[in-house]
Amino acid sequence: MTFVGSGPGDLGLLTLSGSRALRMADLVIIDEAADEEQVSHLAPAHAEVRFAGGDDEVTAILSAVAKGRKVVRLHGGDFFTDADAGGVLSEVLQAAGLRVNVVPGINRWSAALSFGAVAASSSFAALDATLEVPPIDSWPAAETLIVRATGEASARLAEQAAQRFGADGPCLSLTGVGSTGQVSELLTWGEVEASDVDECFYIVGPGIEESRRQRYAWFEGKPLFDWRVVAPSTKDSLDPLVEELAHYGASTEIVATMTIEPPRTEQAMERAVRGLVDGRYLWVVFTSPHAVAAIAERLDEYGLDSRALSGINLAAVGRGTVEALARMGIKADLVPVVENTTGALAHEFPAYDDLIDPLDRVLVPSADVAVEPLLVGLSKLGWEVEEVTAYRTVRAAPPPPEVREDIKAGNFDAVVFTSATAVRNMIGIAGKPHAATVVAAIGPATAAACEIHGLRVDVTADAPTFESLAESLARFADRRRQDQVDAGLPLTKPSQRKRRRRRKTVEATA
Structure with missing residues (x-):
């Protein structure tokens, strides 16, 4: 049984010891105000996460420990220095024969x-x-x-x-x-x-x-402090981008513009998975985390796990894909170094050698959108490539009305686009952002898509990475703030623009 303290209202202030305890937990009990989804990302997939409270909390803890489950009670602060941390710790400490560990948190x-x-x-x-x-x-x-x-x-x-x-x-x-x-x-x-x-x-x-x-003033002096940013997402996770923007003080709201659905027919995927088990392929190229999830799901249906991929060389494109494989306990054999894209992978992929390679087949599970540069590149290297549709990408439903209104009314300070698809899809389901909203694009192609749709691009990242996109937006905010200081203007965010009052039109009467 471990009592873990974290930072007041910020799970990012969790210590290494606290994080280690969460990764080993079977049951995690959290404060009512805690973010259940955020805690679930840190806990193992099998762990149960429940909210604290109720007269039976101590009984539930003692019962779980008695069954051999590893229990973590997570508190957004420090158990001993916070007066309102509750009496759960003291009650558990008084329980006969129960040993506990307390990981200190940052007190208020x-x-x-x-x-x-x-x-x-x-x-x-x-x-x-x-x-x-x-x-x-x-x-x-x-x-x-x-x-x-x-x-x-x-x-x-x-x-x-x-x-x-x-x-x-x-x-x-x-x-x-x-x-x-x-x-x-x-x-x-x-x-x-x-x-x-x-x-x-x-x-x-x-x-x-x-x-x-x-x-x-290190905290409130952050360039994007209190900025509200909207980030349209497609098929890839934007969690790393959210973390980068939070580093500069922004809070980010993700708007899903694309949903992932299974392929229209399952036969091709079933043949591909049987081929993996039967040793038909020498390489598997994963182009997204969703491709990893699709293969893992099919293996699970056959009662198999990641061990079924042993002996097969694995290539991965994108940090999210590498992390998805890591969660399965697998390390990719090949990841593009120069540029982490499907096209770049073809330039770094080894050529087929019939004297060394026992097989010449490569499996590429991907979306229903073709990865043509990769397929052509691998074919030129002598490989026989089999592409299979592992999942389909479908435009998402519109976000809630209040989010659409905030986008159109300029209540967001910035919008960050990570692909041309994100531009098209967000405008399609939520409309164009207000002219006062700062528009940031991850690269020239994305910026061009913004301009085609009539958006003014304020920021284009120096490199096509989340880190560069967040840093470029922060530099823009710094320059904007300095311009306000130089002009003797009050410091305001883009969403705090002076709104014009509509003039009332009075019709002249005869």
Whole structure:
């Protein structure tokens, strides 16, 4: 049994020990506010993920441990330093004969200082006033003081604080700590008011001065901080792109423009899988994670697993494809080095040698869209290529009405296109983004598709990678911010443009 702490509201702050515990878990119990899908990605495929709460939580933990299951209780903070972490840990620790392991998490107090860019003094203390605002004579005495409260209790907190620090005494107010919606304000206690936020932090002491914090503002100073980005997806996962954009402070909403469906007929795939088992092919070329999943699904139907591919050389195109094979416990024998595309793979693929190679057949499971450059390239190298439709790509249904409205109304700050197909499909199912929305393209071909559809391209990545696309968009945001500073304008995001009021037309009457 392992109790794992993570960062406040950010699973990305999970320690290596915590991540290791999750990868070995059979049952993961998470906070009600946690992202179940995100946790599921870190846990094994067989692991059960359930939400905490209820009177039977401890009983469920003890029962699972008694059955030999590895249980992880995940908390978005630290179990011992968070006053509201619950009594589950103490109850389990009191259970006779049960050994537990506790992986410390980043506590709220450290997070508030770090995300607020405040260097703590040699003497600092924390006060949790979320349940009750204590009288001022009960407050700890320290040079740096961190107070946690609810927005509703902030006014009562300020009344008490004014007795010690004065109504004009400065404090740093922090809400949404560690999120892209974080807001920090340097206020006086007389300016603190009640609000409807769930959690507020107030920091008093040296280091909260605005001029000093501006030099240290690593979090809110990110170029894409609080930018809302929409990313149309096709058949490939955009999770790596989301991570890159989050590194620069953006929150990304993925809009699926394509769905994956099985082939219209199964006979060709069945013959291909039988050929794999019978040793018909020397190579299998996987062009996408979906091709990997399609083959794995067919093998499973035959009661087989990845061991059926032993002895076969495997080539993979794209990082997602390599990772999909890795999740099956397989390492690709060949991955393009110069450019990770199907066309580039043909240039790096070995030529067939009838003196060395026992077979000349290559299987290419792919979508119903032809990978012609690859097939032609392999044929020129002397290989007999068999392409089989492993899955079909179909344009997705339109996103929810509120998402379509946000796209058209310019409520997104940027849209990132990763292919020409993504451009066509998104416009087809959701319409064109607003003219104020920053348009970023992963390469010249994608930028050309944007221009064909009447979109102004603001950013074109230097290289056709997610890393370059996110970095190029961040550089654009930096330049945009500097232009606003130079012009003496307030710093705004693209979605905060000044909206024009519609003029009312009054018809003249005779």
